[in-house]
Every structure is written in structure tokens, then in C-alpha cells.
Amino acid sequence: xxxxxxxxxxxxxxxxxxxxxxxxLILLVVLGKFAWKPMLKAIAERENGxxxxxxxxxxxxxEIAAMQNENEALLAKAREERAGLLxxxxxxxxxxxxxxxxxxxxxxxxIISDAQMAITQQxxxxxxxxxxQVGNLVVEVAEKVLRKELSNKAEQESYxxxxxxxxxxx
Amino acid sequence: xxxxxxxxxxxxxxxxxxxxxxxNAFANETASQTASQTADTNKVATLDxxxxxxxxxxxxVTETILEHIKDDHSWHLWGHTSISLPVILYTPxxxxxxxxxxxxxxxxxxxxxxxxxxxxxIEGKVKIIDATEAIDEAATKALWDFSITKxxxxxxxxxxxxxxxxxxxxxxxxxxxxxxxxxxxxxFMEPIVLFVRDELAIPNIGKKKYAKFMPxxxxxxxxxxxxxxxxxxxxxxxxxxxxxxxxxxxxxxxCVFIVVNLSANKNYWQHIFWMPGMHWxxxxxxxxxxxxxxxxxxxxxxxxxxxxxxxxxxxxxxxICIIFIFKTVYASAxxxxxxxxxxxxxxxxxxxQAYIFTMLTAMYIGMANEEHHHDHKExxxx
Numbered sequence: 001x002x003x004x005x006x007x008x009x010x011x012x013x014x015x016x017x018x019x020x021x022x023x024x025l026i027l028l029v030v031l032g033k034f035a036w037k038p039m040l041k042a043i044a045e046r047e048n049g050x051x052x053x054x055x056x057x058x059x060x061x062x063e064i065a066a067m068q069n070e071n072e073a074l075l076a077k078a079r080e081e082r083a084g085l086l087x088x089x090x091x092x093x094x095x096x097x098x099x100x101x102x103x104x105x106x107x108x109x110x111i112i113s114d115a116q117m118a119i120t121q122q123x124x125x126x127x128x129x130x131x132x133q134v135g136n137l138v139v140e141v142a143e144k145v146l147r148k149e150l151s152n153k154a155e156q157e158s159y160x161x162x163x164x165x166x167x168x169x170x
Numbered sequence: 171x172x173x174x175x176x177x178x179x180x181x182x183x184x185x186x187x188x189x190x191x192x193x194n195a196f197a198n199e200t201a202s203q204t205a206s207q208t209a210d211t212n213k214v215a216t217l218d219x220x221x222x223x224x225x226x227x228x229x230x231v232t233e234t235i236l237e238h239i240k241d242d243h244s245w246h247l248w249g250h251t252s253i254s255l256p257v258i259l260y261t262p263x264x265x266x267x268x269x270x271x272x273x274x275x276x277x278x279x280x281x282x283x284x285x286x287x288x289x290x291x292i293e294g295k296v297k298i299i300d301a302t303e304a305i306d307e308a309a310t311k312a313l314w315d316f317s318i319t320k321x322x323x324x325x326x327x328x329x330x331x332x333x334x335x336x337x338x339x340x341x342x343x344x345x346x347x348x349x350x351x352x353x354x355x356x357x358f359m360e361p362i363v364l365f366v367r368d369e370l371a372i373p374n375i376g377k378k379k380y381a382k383f384m385p386x387x388x389x390x391x392x393x394x395x396x397x398x399x400x401x402x403x404x405x406x407x408x409x410x411x412x413x414x415x416x417x418x419x420x421x422x423x424x425c426v427f428i429v430v431n432l433s434a435n436k437n438y439w440q441h442i443f444w445m446p447g448m449h450w451x452x453x454x455x456x457x458x459x460x461x462x463x464x465x466x467x468x469x470x471x472x473x474x475x476x477x478x479x480x481x482x483x484x485x486x487x488x489x490i491c492i493i494f495i496f497k498t499v500y501a502s503a504x505x506x507x508x509x510x511x512x513x514x515x516x517x518x519x520x521x522x523q524a525y526i527f528t529m530l531t532a533m534y535i536g537m538a539n540e541e542h543h544h545d546h547k548e549x550x551x552x
Contacts, residue, residue, distance in 0.1 A: 008293070009239060009416065009480065015258075015315045016241065016417035019322040023329045024421060027393060030333060032385035035340035039363060040384055042343035 243270040260314035324410030374532035398520035414479030423472035434538035
């Protein structure tokens with residue numbers, strides 16, 4: 001009895017089916033065209049965007065890391081170069097100082113030796129002149145002495161005699 | 171991820187439900203004097219007593235419950251107040267349109283309306299009667315009732331709600347662009363849409379083909395969900411039992427049947443009529459079974475939704491009827507908490523049934539569109 005009474009529940013009314021079908025089709029068409037399509041498209045676009053952004057971020061991160069590495073490498077290289085340059089500069093400077101010292105020493109020695117040479121030369125020259133002058137003076141004095149001594153005949157003969165005595169014929 | 175989504179949906183349902191119930195309690199306190207103490211009991215009790223109490227002396231549980239489950243030609247609000255709905259009849263003498271108020275006199279008794287035929291509402295349906303006020307079965311059979319009944323009106327309300335909510339959510343994508351985060355109603359709709367896509371469509375249909383069926387699945391899901399929730403609201407604009415009506419579920423099942431079988435590929439039909447990898451006698455044996463399966467799938471969908479929703483409504487109404495069976499207000503101490511408890515479960519069921527219907531639809535579509543990967547292996551076997 002109860003089952004029979006509930007029976008109208010399981011018998012679909014044609015009117016309801018009709019309106020339900022119309023309502024569903026309207027929803028399907030309207031929502032399909034104006035809601036689901038743009039919505040799903042937008043969501044997919046956003047998801048793609050986020051994915052791309054994440055990928056890009058990762059890529060950027062890697063790039064930044066690479067750049068940092070590069071920077072560090074560059075810095076290290078620069079530091080090395082600086083150290084090398086400093087070292088070179090110091091070496092050059094040292095060398096220059098040493099060279100200068102050497103040169104100065106050489107020059108000094110040369111000047112000294114030149115001076116010594118000049119001094120010796122001049123001394124020799126002076127000595128020679130003195131010798132010459134002394135010689136001349138001696139000759140002049142001897143001349144004058146001789147002239148005076150040999151002015152008489154006797155004396156001349158004694159002198160010759162004296163000289164001859166000195167000269168031994170051998 | 172998915173369980174969290176479901177959880178948030180449930181919370182939302184619960185709050186909606188609580189809101190609906192509190193609103194009711196108010197409305198009915200003012201509307202009724204037939205007295206009970208708790209506001210909650212008041213509500214349903216009034217509706218029931220006014221619907222039945224005046225006409226029937228003896229309280230008939232079955233009749234009361236069926237009256238609430240069944241479709242109606244007017245939308246009952248409270249007491250003797252109800253909204254008259256248009257009656258549209260297609261008869262051999264042409265189409266007739268008139269208000270359902272014509273079926274009632276000022277004392278709220280059913281009377282005969284004289285149009286092309288003499289019409290009277292008997293047990294909720296429009297019947298043609300003869301001079302002796304007996305049902306003219308032959309003439310009634312030729313009568314096609316396309317009336318905007320309570321269920322149709324409720325369905326139209328749900329369609330309106332869905333269109334407003336979803337179209338406004340969809341326009342938000344045009345306004346704010348695709349790159350910004352969802353806002354307002356958009357942020358409410360998007361998780362549900364994503365849920366249908368990521369939990370129902372993609373796992374069941376596959377990444378390659380799901381997009382084509384998304385509009386259908388989403389429409390089915392939202393139509394069922396909205397009507398399930400509307401059915402849980404006891405007063406206008408709810409109160410109708412649309413998703414618990416066999417016509418509604420049948421229409422959806424037929425749509426699923428059409429979509430599944432129209433989209434089906436060769437592989438699917440081969441598996442039905444000539445199962446690969448079986449002995450020929452087995453193939454002959456399996457073909458009729460598989461063929462029946464083609465029809466039982468949508469039929470199971472139809473019955474599942476109808477039975478679940480109707481059963482829930484009957485359960486809640488039965489619990490409220492306890493008060494009238496015992497004829498004491500103290501029975502509400504048991505009936506109301508139980509009715510509220512069942513109401514909570516109904517909320518879960520409302521979502522669950524929409525989910526299951528959509529998931530099974532997606533699964534059937536997926537089965538009909540499956541590519542055969544195991545053929546070569548099987549050929550090698552034999």
C-alpha cells in the first residue's frame with residue numbers, strides 16, 4: 001500500500017522533464033559560452049603565467065648565482081692581478097733603486113779614478129815642469145858659474161884638467 | 171589538498187544552513203499561533219499543521235510527508251498564504267494558460283476550473299473530470315501538463331541564482347585580468363571550479379580530453395549542488411524538492427547518457443560488443459551484459475541522486491512528524507535535535523551527491539574515451 005502511494009514519486013512528469021531539459025540546456029549554453037570558457041581559459045592562463053614566472057624566477061636565480069660566481073672570480077682575479085702588479089712595481093722600483101745605486105757607484109768610482117788620473121797627470125806634468133825648470137835653472141846657474149869660472153885661462157885649463165882626470169879612458 | 175577544499179566547502183554549507191534555519195525561526199514565530207515552545211519546532215510544525223490539520227481530522231504521516239516531497243501547482247509559503255503559479259495545459263483543443271488560483275475558492279478548497287475541459291486538481295495533479303466529478307481517464311491521458319509548478323519555479327530560481335553568481339564571477343576575470351588573484355565571488359567560485367577540474371575531470375577523463383567536457387561537468391555539478399541546497403531551505407525560495415524529483419534526475423541521466431555515448435570511441439564499443447582478449451563464447455556471453463551496462467550506468471545515476479535527496483527529506487519530515495504522532499510538544503526534545511542532526515548530514519549529502527554524480531559522469535566519459543593500450547599485449551598472448 002505504502003509503495004503504491006509513493007509511486008507518484010518515481011513517475012516523472014512530462015512537464016517537469018520538459019522544463020528541466022530547457023533549464024539545463026539554457027544553463028549549459030549560456031554558462032558554457034559566457035562563464036566556463038572564459039573562466040577556464042583565464043585560470044589556465046593564470047596557471048601558465050605562474051608556472052612561467054616560477055620558471056623564470058628559477059632561471060633568474062641561477063643566473064644571479066652564476067653572475068655572483070663570475071663576480072667573485074673576477075674579484076679574485078683582480079685581486080691577484082693587483083697583487084702581481086704591486087709585486088712587479090716593487091720589483092721594478094727595487095731594481096731601479098739598485099740600478100741607480102750601481103750606476104752612482106760606477107760614476108763615483110769613475111769620477112774618482114778620473115780625478116786621480118788627472119791629479120797624477122797634473123802632478124806628473126807639474127813635476128816635469130818643475131824638473132825642466134830646475135834643469136833650466138841648473139843649466140843657467142851652471143852656465144853663469146862656468147862663465148865666471150872660465151873667464152881666465154888658467155882656470156879653464158885646471159878645469160879641463162880636472163874633467164879629464166875624471167874621465168878615465170877605458 | 172582535496173580534503174581541505176572539501177572541508178572549506180562543508181564549512182560554507184554549514185554556515186548557509188544555519189543562516190537559513192535562523193531566518194526560518196523568525197518567520198514562523200510571527201506566522202503561527204498553533205504553538206510550540208522552541209522556535210525550531212515552531213517552524214516546521216506550523217507548516218505541517220496548516221497543510222494538513224484543517225482538512226484532515228486524523229493525522230496521516232504518509233500523506234503529510236508526501237505532500238512536502240511531491241510537486242505542487244502552487245507554492246505554499248505559510249498558513250493559507252501561497253503563491254499561485256501559471257498552469258499551462260496542452261490539450262487536443264489547444265493550449266490553455268491560467269493561474270493555479272483558479273483551482274481554489276476563498277475557503278482554500280479545490281474547485282473545478284472550466285476551460286476547454288473541466289479541470290480539477292486531484293492528488294496534486296490536474297485531471298479532466300466529467301459531469302459527475304469523476305476523473306475522465308481517456309481525456310486526462312491526452313492532457314499534457316507543462317505547468318510552471320513549484321519544482322519548475324524553484325528550478326528557475328536556481329537557474330537564476332546560478333546565472334547571476336557564475337556570470338558575475340566570470341566577468342570578474344575580464345575586469346581584473348588573469349594575472350591578479352581572485353576576489354570576492356570569484357574567489358568563492360574558483361576553488362569549486364578547480365575542484366571539479368582537478369579532482370573530477372582530469373583524473374577520470376585524462377589530461378588530453380578533459381577540456382571538452384568541462385562545461386558539461388561544471389553545469390551538472392552546479393545545477394545539482396544549487397538545487398540540493400535550495401531543497402534544504404524549508405521556506406521560499408527553497409522548499410521545493412527539485413533534485414529529489416525523478417524528472418530532474420532522469421533528465422540529467424539522459425544528458426549523461428547522450429554525452430557519454432556520443433563521445434564514445436571505437437575502443438569503447440568494441441569492449442561492449444566484442445570484448446577483446448576473450449574466447450568467442452565468452453564474447454557472446456559478455457555482449458548483452460555490457461550492453462545492459464550502457465543503460466544501467468545512467469539509470470543508477472538517476473536513482474542514486476533521487477533516492478538520496480528524497481530519503482533525506484523524508485527523514486527530516488518523519489522526525490518532525492514524531493511531534494504530531496505523540497501529540498505532545500515534549501516530543502520535540504527528541505525530534506528537533508535529531509532533525510537538526512539529519513539536516514547537518516543532509517548538507518554533507520547535498521555536496522556529496524553533486525560530487526558523486528559529477529565524478530561518475532566524468533568516469534563514464536573517461537571510460538568511453540579510453541585509448542586502448544593493452545591490445546598489443548593481448549594479441550601477443552593469443
